[in-house]
Amino acid sequence: DQQEAELRDSDKNYIDYYLKAKVAFEEKDWPALFDYVSTSIHEYESVRRVKVSCSQLCKKGGTYQDITTEESKLILNLIENSHCIRSCLSKRLKQTPSNYEVDKAFKLLEPYEYLLAAAFEIGNLKAAANAAYTLYISNPELNNDKLKRFGDLEGFDESLFVNYLEKSYEVSWDKILDLYQKEEFKKLINVIEETLSEVEEETEKCRSLCDYDLLNFAENDTALHNVLSRGLIENIKCKVDCKRKVQTIKGYFIENFVRDLFDYLQFAYYKVKKIKEAAECSLTYLLFTADDKRQKSNLKYYLQILGQEDLSPRKAYVETTRRDNEEAAQVFHLKEIEAQTLKKRSEEEIVSSFNKRHGLSIYANGNELKGENHIVVDGLLNEEECNALTELATAYSSVAEKSEHKDYKKEVLTVGDAVQMALRDKKLDILRVEKYLEVVEKARKFTDLYFYLDGKIYYSLIELTTKNSKDLEYCDSPESSCADSPDITASLFLESESEVEGLVKPNCGRMIVQKLGHRVSPIQNSNRYFIKMEFSFNRRSIHQTIQNSLSLFNSVRKMENMEEKENFLKIVQEDHLEVFKREDDLNGTDRFVVDNVLDEDTCKLLIDLADTGSLVGDGYPGMESRTSPHTNSEFFAGMTPKRAAELVKEKKALKEAVTTYLRKSERSRQIAESYFTNGKKQIYFDYTHLVCREAIEGAQNNRQDLSHPIHADNCVMQKDKTCIRTRPAYVQRDYSAILYLNGDFEGGKFLFANQNFTTQALLEPQCGRLVGFNAGHYHGVLPVTKGRRCAVAMWFTLDPNYDELNRYTAQEILDEADIVKAMGP
Numbered sequence: 001d002q003q004e005a006e007l008r009d010s011d012k013n014y015i016d017y018y019l020k021a022k023v024a025f026e027e028k029d030w031p032a033l034f035d036y037v038s039t040s041i042h043e044y045e046s047v048r049r050v051k052v053s054c055s056q057l058c059k060k061g062g063t064y065q066d067i068t069t070e071e072s073k074l075i076l077n078l079i080e081n082s083h084c085i086r087s088c089l090s091k092r093l094k095q096t097p098s099n100y101e102v103d104k105a106f107k108l109l110e111p112y113e114y115l116l117a118a119a120f121e122i123g124n125l126k127a128a129a130n131a132a133y134t135l136y137i138s139n140p141e142l143n144n145d146k147l148k149r150f151g152d153l154e155g156f157d158e159s160l161f162v163n164y165l166e167k168s169y170e171v172s173w174d175k176i177l178d179l180y181q182k183e184e185f186k187k188l189i190n191v192i193e194e195t196l197s198e199v200e201e202e203t204e205k206c207r208s209l210c211d212y213d214l215l216n217f218a219e220n221d222t223a224l225h226n227v228l229s230r231g232l233i234e235n236i237k238c239k240v241d242c243k244r245k246v247q248t249i250k251g252y253f254i255e256n257f258v259r260d261l262f263d264y265l266q267f268a269y270y271k272v273k274k275i276k277e278a279a280e281c282s283l284t285y286l287l288f289t290a291d292d293k294r295q296k297s298n299l300k301y302y303l304q305i306l307g308q309e310d311l312s313p314r315k316a317y318v319e320t321t322r323r324d325n326e327e328a329a330q331v332f333h334l335k336e337i338e339a340q341t342l343k344k345r346s347e348e349e350i351v352s353s354f355n356k357r358h359g360l361s362i363y364a365n366g367n368e369l370k371g372e373n374h375i376v377v378d379g380l381l382n383e384e385e386c387n388a389l390t391e392l393a394t395a396y397s398s399v400a401e402k403s404e405h406k407d408y409k410k411e412v413l414t415v416g417d418a419v420q421m422a423l424r425d426k427k428l429d430i431l432r433v434e435k436y437l438e439v440v441e442k443a444r445k446f447t448d449l450y451f452y453l454d455g456k457i458y459y460s461l462i463e464l465t466t467k468n469s470k471d472l473e474y475c476d477s478p479e480s481s482c483a484d485s486p487d488i489t490a491s492l493f494l495e496s497e498s499e500v501e502g503l504v505k506p507n508c509g510r511m512i513v514q515k516l517g518h519r520v521s522p523i524q525n526s527n528r529y530f531i532k533m534e535f536s537f538n539r540r541s542i543h544q545t546i547q548n549s550l551s552l553f554n555s556v557r558k559m560e561n562m563e564e565k566e567n568f569l570k571i572v573q574e575d576h577l578e579v580f581k582r583e584d585d586l587n588g589t590d591r592f593v594v595d596n597v598l599d600e601d602t603c604k605l606l607i608d609l610a611d612t613g614s615l616v617g618d619g620y621p622g623m624e625s626r627t628s629p630h631t632n633s634e635f636f637a638g639m640t641p642k643r644a645a646e647l648v649k650e651k652k653a654l655k656e657a658v659t660t661y662l663r664k665s666e667r668s669r670q671i672a673e674s675y676f677t678n679g680k681k682q683i684y685f686d687y688t689h690l691v692c693r694e695a696i697e698g699a700q701n702n703r704q705d706l707s708h709p710i711h712a713d714n715c716v717m718q719k720d721k722t723c724i725r726t727r728p729a730y731v732q733r734d735y736s737a738i739l740y741l742n743g744d745f746e747g748g749k750f751l752f753a754n755q756n757f758t759t760q761a762l763l764e765p766q767c768g769r770l771v772g773f774n775a776g777h778y779h780g781v782l783p784v785t786k787g788r789r790c791a792v793a794m795w796f797t798l799d800p801n802y803d804e805l806n807r808y809t810a811q812e813i814l815d816e817a818d819i820v821k822a823m824g825p
């Protein structure tokens with residue numbers, strides 16, 4: 001039909017537009033940025049609509065039903081549905097675009113950041129304000145500064161702002177309250193009924209996209225057991241999360257949104273004397289909360305009036321509430337299983353290792369606390385530090401009290417607010433905020449080590465509370481709100497409290513750590529000041545504000561006295577990088593280490609790319625010579641961008657992986673350029689190489705050599721340990737950078753060396769860590785004794801004559817592959 005034809009004819013490639021937008025942003029071409037990003041957003045929305053519509057169509061057409069319900073039909077349904085969606089999409093779209101990074105950017109609403117910047121620069125203040133408002137509504141905590149720019153401007157009325165992502169029924173909420181107050185019940189009924197069906201529709205759309213993601217997953221990961229385990233778990237979590245998305249109204253999650261609509265509705269029906277309808281609404285309400293006393297008595301009253309009528313709750317909600325509860329219980333159960341399989345360090349180990357290293361001691365353990373799930377440690381803070389933190393909390397309270405800013409939570413100081421108020425508003429003491437962040441990180445590390453989590457533990461909430469809180473809240477039942485609960489919670493006390501019931505007496509520096517599934521609350525906390533922490537094992541539920549604030553704070557602190565590096569600082573802020581080490585920490589000049597250049601998924605994508613290359617094998621000489629040129633105890637394999645692009649042409653590697661390789665190395669170049677020249681000079685690539693070093697099992701005994709002997713990258717090392725900048729060395733190289741892709745191997749630390757080859761500084765590789773240094777500095781790599789160590793190595797030159805041809809060739813090959821694809825069958 002017409003809509004389909006329309007979609008087919010236009011070019012639906014939001015990805016290309018988005019990539020063009022990014023280039024325009026870098027070139028500060030604001031009008032182009034505005035056009036590209038607007039088009040990209042527009043195209044993205046229409047592709048999304050097609051995806052939803054195909055998913056829904058396929059669901060209705062086949063034997064396929066909701067995936068999470070009938071497990072036995074699962075596989076057949078999955079395959080049938082996958083074929084259906086694929087053919088539906090290919091009919092309606094020229095191509096099925098998918099680009100991991102761009103799709104992620106859309107999920108994080110980055111296009112609206114670009115839109116805001118561009119609109120502001122070209123003077124389209126209306127569009128800028130709307131983009132700012134859209135971002136603000138999506139995450140009030142993170143974006144509470146964005147609207148300020150407009151608040152001061154003449155003629156801007158906040159109520160006129162448009163949230164581009166507004167759901168149709170979000171405005172209804174105010175209307176409902178208003179009609180209720182005015183007692184206009186007929187209208188109220190109409191609005192609520194309409195809202196209910198819109199909510200239902202939105203929920204179905206959201207769930208369809210979860211299924212679409214699952215099928216995508218199934219196509220990319222052919223291992224069936226992965227699809228069935230990881231894929232389905234993600235699918236259920238995604239669907240449970242739909243509830244949060246759908247019931248977030250103007251930026252705030254309203255937990256019982258639907259249930260409460262039925263409360264208003266029953267009342268409205270009662271008021272217009274439609275008792276039967278009112279009774280049905282009460283019954284429906286009770287599906288959500290079965291033991292609500294008030295609603296039960298409403299129902300009783302209605303039934304008395306009605307006599308013996310046959311009444312039931314609304315059918316659709318019988319099914320959806322059952323489904324929602326089941327899914328929430330499944331997610332909760334999954335979490336419980338995860339929590340139960342956690343290993344814990346023994347008491348002796350904690351005493352010996354934590355006592356020595358961190359000054360912590362055990363106050364009480366599971367046995368004493370009548371439960372397996374918690375431990376209480378002492379010594380996280382001393383008296384002075386506790387005072388500093390309670391003072392921080394008090395200072396915050398009084399600032400928040402005076403502030404007109406409605407968004408600061410008055411009773412708790414979040415990490416995000418602490419960092420903003422210290423760095424930007426200069427209203428909180430930096431050293432105290434630093435202490436706050438430090439102790440929180442210490443708590444996370446302890447928890448990590450205690451449960452053998454290997455770093456896979458992430459912040460999902462941190463609050464320094466300043467209020468009198470009653471009991472700490474626990475999540476001990478598989479109710480919907482608990483499905484979203486953290487895997488581990490911790491409470492750190494800042495003062496002592498003598499009159500407490502319960503097993504644990506609060507005390508300065510005492511922390512209770514407990515994992516999910518815990519049923520008895522060991523404490524009655526009436527403590528005024530404490531830090532509440534929640535951790536999650538799932539990288540996807542990382543609290544982005546906390547993470548970004550920690551990075552920003554640490555970076556800014558590390559960059560004090562680095563004013564001349566403002567371009568570098570700008571990129572650090574833009575990309576949420578974290579300065580891990582600066583020159584002083586590295587015992588030298590002209591060098592830096594930053595983290596977060598890549599995320600885990602991207603590292604994996606690039607490591608997989610390296611794998612493709614080594615599997616194909618023809619890029620390298622025979623097996624024997626895969627041994628490292630530097631040591632016989634390791635394999636060594638590398639891939640240039642051109643080779644990677646050829647693999648795409650041969651359909652052996654993902655295009656996305658290669659563009660990521662090019663783009664992330666380019667970003668690393670920009671970081672290095674901003675650091676070393678502060679934008680005053682350009683540095684060019686001389687050589688780019690994706691390399692893995694792998695320990696050869698059985699060749700590690702008595703190993704004396706290094707993985708890479710001490711050297712400098714632009715000179716010939718002499719016997720007397722001097723280095724002469726002459727050929728055959730790559731004398732053109734001025735700066736070097738290594739971007740690490742993993743840390744899960746043994747050995748393999750990078751080292752800076754002194755003139756006499758003694759160690760100056762050591763650096764442990766990890767995914768997304770970038771080290772940059774003057775190419776003339778002595779450095780090397782410690783032996784990799786187990787596993788494989790992968791990195792993107794880059795060398796830069798100030799001489800444009802050496803600008804690396806290989807990268808351009810790679811890009812051409814990729815572009816060519818596109819043309820072939822577009823012309824192909």
Ligand SMILES: O=C(O)CCC(=O)C(=O)O
Binds near residue numbers: 780
């Ligand atoms: O991989 C590393 O950490 C350093 C490698 C290196 O120095 C080199 O390849 O020149």
Ligand SMILES: [Fe+2]
Binds near residue numbers: 711712713736779
């Ligand atoms: Fe090197």
